[in-house]
Amino acid sequence: MVIDVITIFPKMFAPVIEESIIKRAQNKGLVKINIHDLRDHSLDKKHKKIDDVSYGGGGMLFKPEPLFAAVESILGYRAYPEKKVDKAKRIILLGPRGKTLDQKTIGRFLNYERLVLISARYEGADERVGKYLAEEEISIGDYILSGGELAAMVLIDSLARLIPGVVSDRESVKNESFENNLLDFPHWTRPENFRGLKVPRILLSGDHAKIKEWRKKKAWEATKKYRPDLLNADDR
Ligand SMILES: C[S@@+](CC[C@H](N)C(=O)[O-])C[C@H]1O[C@@H](n2cnc3c(N)ncnc32)[C@H](O)[C@@H]1O
Known part of the structure; x- marks a missing residue:
């Protein structure tokens, strides 16, 4: 399984994916986690700006162009308008309005070959990201985090331990x-x-x-x- 994460804070992931069970799983080739810096996909090559003000007022939002570009460069195809639906891949936006993550949903994610996780910050992402880029939205609970990174890590950790071979004692997982x-x-x-x-x-x-x-x-x-x-x- 391959998990791609899009974030503006790539360094946040090191303590989770470079230690313990997830590190071993990656070393064994059971899962590959790629962390992508959203700023690399900014249209503004000089300042790497990825956010802008919310129309109508009220804080900053992630702009759609860098997020669409990041996902398209990861998957290698256009996400909109001529969206290719690849059933082996799933684009997930982390956000408080999404379906609350549970063990059943984690089990469902196990069926994909590749997951692309989008972590936003500030007021979140432009609505077109949730509607036309992400295939589903996932929340980790009814509270507000400063960003989607911790939510992405929760998803990665709970998913990785279900991948056969990651946890040595299968009985205990069951x-x-x-x-x-x-x-x-x-x-x-x-x-x-x-x-x-x-x-x-x-x-x-x-x-x-x-x-x-x-x-x-x-x-x-x-x-x-x-x-x-x-x-x-x-x-x-
Ligand atoms: C400060 S929050 C934005 C909150 C948004 N303005 C609202 O009130 O619903 C910034 C980002 O953190 C992430 N986030 C916050 N709470 C979350 C949760 N409970 N589950 C998953 N992601 C969350 C999302 O990516 C969100 O866009």
């Missing part, structure tokens, strides 16, 4: 919260007894079938307690 609409079951580690607080005996029993059954029950109980909205109405 049991993670929100897979199958359940929260994860609770976990304990050593010591067995911490200040009188003991690890449940069943986990020390060595009976894997029973542990599996018990964990299933605990996942269900945790979901019912913390996130009943994830369960079917009849199960709540």
Whole structure:
């Protein structure tokens, strides 16, 4: 999978994509992340300006030309008007009015060969970007970030760990919260007894079938307690 990010702050991504799981995934060739500086696509070659005032007043906006040019140079085809629809690729604008990101959506993104993520700043991007360039808009929650970079990183991180081979323990990924609409079951580690607080005996029993059954029950109980909205109405 290839993920392209368009931003005016390319350096923000280094700590996330050059460390830990995502770094290893890139080294193994499982994912390739390209960070593109929007300013390289400015029509204004001298000052590299990419923003302008909002018609009607109210702050600065990302201009459409550099964003269309950046996406077109990444994908190698024109995005508008004679838009080529390539089902293997998806152009995503990060923004608060988009669909809120969840595990199901992340799973859907896994089906694309290439994602182009657009991070805006200031008041956001000119409306023509959301309407005629991006194929969908994604929000990471009902709050306002200063820019789309952190949202893009959240998307990249949660997507990368679903790519087969990225996380070594596939079983643990399958049991993670929100897979199958359940929260994860609770976990304990050593010591067995911490200040009188003991690890449940069943986990020390060595009976894997029973542990599996018990964990299933605990996942269900945790979901019912913390996130009943994830369960079917009849199960709540
Ligand atoms: C300061 S925000 C613009 C907010 C916009 N004027 C509004 O009120 O909806 C600048 C940029 O940050 C990104 N952003 C802000 N909040 C976000 C969120 N919850 N999810 C995804 N991206 C977000 C978007 O790219 C947005 O264009």
